[in-house]
Amino acid sequence: MPYQFTTGNIKSIAKRLGLQQVNSKKWNGTDINGNFWQTYIHDHGDGVPILTGTAKQQAKQMGFKDLEDMYDFFINSRRKR
Amino acid sequence: MNLLKEKSISIAKQDFPNIVRQAAKGHETITRNFKSSNHEKVSIISTDIYEEILDRGYKFNPTIEEDSDGHGYTISIDELLIHGEGPTLISALNDLAENLMDYAEDYLTRIDFFRQIENRKNHYPYLRRIAKLTDIDQVMEVIAECHTNLQQAILNQSQKG
Known part of the structure; x- marks a missing residue:
């Protein structure tokens, strides 16, 4: 099943994990487990879809197993990580 | 066999111009604080050799x-x-x-x-x-x-x- 994310979705995920925007593209920070994560998010507008390849890299860089894991975190507000 | 010799910081300080000349030719000098309990060492080597190692x-x-x-x-x-x-x-x-x-x-x-x-x-x-x-x-x-x-x-x- 293809998982699609928008820029707004990725930013929301990053914020929930504890990441903060530190410059025009870079987000980093420490999550609830004390682990440091860093990723780059182009802000073309919250509703703009992310390339699948980019979303895969962002998932890895934020510590998810894969896109499915990141999608599950996105839709499950009870998940802390 | 250990071909690498270490110098104390005080000796390295006295001999620093010669250490730099030797490093530029390819010789490595390792220096550390022999009086300290930690075993941190510092290598003084040619930047050209160092960058060659990194590039390769x-x-x-x-x-x-x-x-x-x-x-x-x-x-x-x-x-x-x-x-x-x-x-x-x-x-x-x-x-x-x-x-x-x-x-x-x-x-x-x-x-x-x-x-x-x-x-x-x-x-x-x-x-x-x-x-x-x-x-x-x-x-x-x-x-x-x-x-x-x-x-x-x-x-x-x-x-x-």
Whole structure:
């Protein structure tokens, strides 16, 4: 099943994990487990879809197993990580 | 067999001009504080030799993913947990180079922090390679050094002028 994310979705995920925007593209920070994560998010507008390849890299860089894991975190507000 | 000799900091200080001359010729001097309980050592070696080691031993291996709907490209360097994206291959490479320069600057400024992070402490040699480069075009060439498609994209871009 293809998982699609928008820029707004990725930013929301990053914020929930504890990441903060530190410059025009870079987000980093420490999550609830004390682990440091860093990723780059182009802000073309919250509703703009992310390339699948980019979303895969962002998932890895934020510590998810894969896109499915990141999608599950996105839709499950009870998940802390 | 241990061919590497160590000098105390005080002796190294007295002999520093000679140590630098010898290092430039290729000789390594290791120095440490013999009175201290920690065993931290510092090697004084030629920068040319050091950078040669880095250039040969730490090649970049970018991976390209083309969007199936034709909306662009993602280029990633998995060893460094970093990527770039763009509507064309060259713009994705440019984006990656920008991100890499940004990361290298932050890493080398806060190296004691990053060296404590398990999945980032080994990024140093690659980022040190980037640190000596003076512009984004050089960074793009280094990223593309083992990837013919990216080298071709750079060549096509330069021919357009």
